[in-house]
Each structure stands twice: as C-alpha cells, then as structure tokens.
Amino acid sequence: MLEIRNITVRFGGVVALNDVSASFAQPVSGIIGPNGAGKTTLMNVLSGFVTSTGGSVTRDGQELLKLAPHRRAHWGLRRSFQKEEIADDLTVFENVLVQIDHGRSPASQKTDEVSRMLALVGMADRADKPGARLNSFERRLTDVAKCLVGQPRVVMFDEPAGGLSIDETRQLGALIRQIHAETGAQVLVIDHDVDLIREVCAETLVLDFGKRIAFGPTDAVLNDASVKAAYLGTEEV
Ligand SMILES: Nc1ncnc2c1ncn2[C@@H]1O[C@H](COP(=O)(O)OP(=O)(O)OP(=O)(O)O)[C@@H](O)[C@H]1O
Numbered sequence: 001m002l003e004i005r006n007i008t009v010r011f012g013g014v015v016a017l018n019d020v021s022a023s024f025a026q027p028v029s030g031i032i033g034p035n036g037a038g039k040t041t042l043m044n045v046l047s048g049f050v051t052s053t054g055g056s057v058t059r060d061g062q063e064l065l066k067l068a069p070h071r072r073a074h075w076g077l078r079r080s081f082q083k084e085e086i087a088d089d090l091t092v093f094e095n096v097l098v099q100i101d102h103g104r105s106p107a108s109q110k111t112d113e114v115s116r117m118l119a120l121v122g123m124a125d126r127a128d129k130p131g132a133r134l135n136s137f138e139r140r141l142t143d144v145a146k147c148l149v150g151q152p153r154v155v156m157f158d159e160p161a162g163g164l165s166i167d168e169t170r171q172l173g174a175l176i177r178q179i180h181a182e183t184g185a186q187v188l189v190i191d192h193d194v195d196l197i198r199e200v201c202a203e204t205l206v207l208d209f210g211k212r213i214a215f216g217p218t219d220a221v222l223n224d225a226s227v228k229a230a231y232l233g234t235e236e237v
C-alpha cells in the first residue's frame with residue numbers, strides 16, 4: 001500500500017496539487033487527468049524534486065517525504081521521465097548496469113540481474129547495441145529495464161507510451177503488467193492513453209486542476225460523470 005496524504009504544491013500563484021490523498025493498493029495504479037492537472041508534479045513530490053507543503057507519503061511503514069531524494073532511490077523508488085534518459089555512447093547493457101554499478105553486491109550478481117531485466121523487457125538480443133542506434137521503442141524498453149534493476153519497491157512511469165505506435169503501446173502494457181510479479185514492485189503509470197490505463201491499471205486516480213476528482217477501480221472511475229466532464233473537449237474517455 002502506497003499512502004499519499006494531503007499533498008499540496010504551489011508554484012507562485014498556481015496550485016499544482018490541492019490537498020491530494022490516495023491509497024494505492026494495487027500492483028499497478030494509474031494517474032490520469034488533462035494537461036497541467038498536476039500528474040507529473042505528484043511524481044515529482046514522490047521522487048523529491050518538488051516539496052509538498054505538509055502531508056505524507058508512506059509505504060511499508062517508511063515516510064518517503066522524510067528521505068532525501070537519493071535515499072528514496074536507494075530505498076527502491078524508481079521513475080522514468082516523459083523523455084527517456086539513455087546514454088548514446090553506452091550499450092543497452094551498460095545503460096542498465098550503471099544504475100546498480102555502485103552497489104555492494106558482487107559483479108556477477110549485477111550482470112545477472114541486468115541480463116534478467118533485459119530479457120524481461122525483450123531487449124536481451126540487443127544488449128550490445130549502442131544507445132545512439134536505438135529506435136524510440138528500444139529506448140523506452142531500455143528505460144524500463146533501468147527502473148527494474150536494484151530491487152525496486154515503487155516504479156513510476158510518466159507517459160511511457162508517448163510517441164509509441166498502437167502495437168508498441170500494447171507490448172509495453174503487457175510488460176508493465178508483469179513488473180509486479182517479476183520484481184515485487186508496485187507500479188504507478190501516468191498516461192494520456194486511456195486504453196493503456198484501462199488495460200494495465202486496476203485502480204486510477206484522476207486529477208484536474210490539482211484536485212483529486214476521482215479515485216477507485218479504473219472502470220468505475222472512467223465512467224464517472226465528473227471525470228467525463230473534465231475530459232470534455234480534450235480527450236475521449
Ligand atoms: N517547476 C514548475 N514551476 C512552475 N509551475 C509549474 C512547475 N511544474 C509544474 N508547474 C505548473 O503546475 C501545474 C501542473 O503541472 P504538471 O506538469 O504537474 O501537469 P501534468 O498533469 O503532468 O500535465 P501534462 O499532461 O501536460 O504533462 C501546471 O499549471 C504547470 O504549469
């Protein structure tokens with residue numbers, strides 16, 4: 001259970017998050033909402049880029065907001081960004097390995113773990129390909145593998161399907177659904193692709209202008225009148 005309580009973030013006059021609470025209890029949970037709703041800001045609060053005025057985020061009895069950002073990563077918090085971060089001059093394997101290179105476990109254990117996660121994301125056959133030569137889907141899959149090494153507890157994806165084709169998005173969805181069983185991590189997914197959210201997230205939080213307007217089982221949330229109204233004129237739900 002990832003418990004988010006009373007998170008508020010202001011940027012000058014903009015209230016990016018307004019007293020948002022949600023208890024994420026499912027292996028994969030979604031966060032949706034129109035542009036500027038506060039979705040990325042919520043992930044930024046969890047990872048420590050942005051500070052909430054009060055509130056708490058707890059998981060396994062740990063208050064995450066009390067940990068410095070690098071300690072949260074060490075604890076097992078992982079995230080991907082709207083634009084994936086892949087080093088062009090490193091191979092796929094090296095891009096993933098650098099995530100855990102500083103850890104204390106033996107080198108063979110680290111390389112085994114990288115191999116296992118590359119197999120999981122379907123990049124094992126391209127482990128030696130340089131970052132510069134990857135297409136956008138390969139970059140995305142490598143970015144996912146980076147989030148999965150080092151015993152993650154919570155993995156957050158910010159618009160992972162951005163720029164992908166329908167078929168690639170479907171493959172990515174199947175991969176995201178496997179993460180909990182394969183690593184034990186709880187997953188949060190932000191995306192504008194409602195089909196992806198419906199497919200992979202058992203529960204979903206909906207934000208609009210920084211406020212929680214719905215939270216619960218994804219199908220019920222997507223049928224909610226206030227959710228439909230928030231999306232009116234912007235997207236199809
Ligand atoms: N660092 C910042 N400084 C000032 N304002 C910010 C900052 N980050 C976000 N905001 C503002 O906070 C609000 C929420 O932004 P956020 O990026 O969280 O939205 P979002 O739901 O992720 O939108 P999108 O779907 O477009 O990615 C917006 O009004 C945005 O302009």
Ligand SMILES: [Mg+2]
Nearest residue numbers: 039040041158
């Ligand atoms: Mg965003």
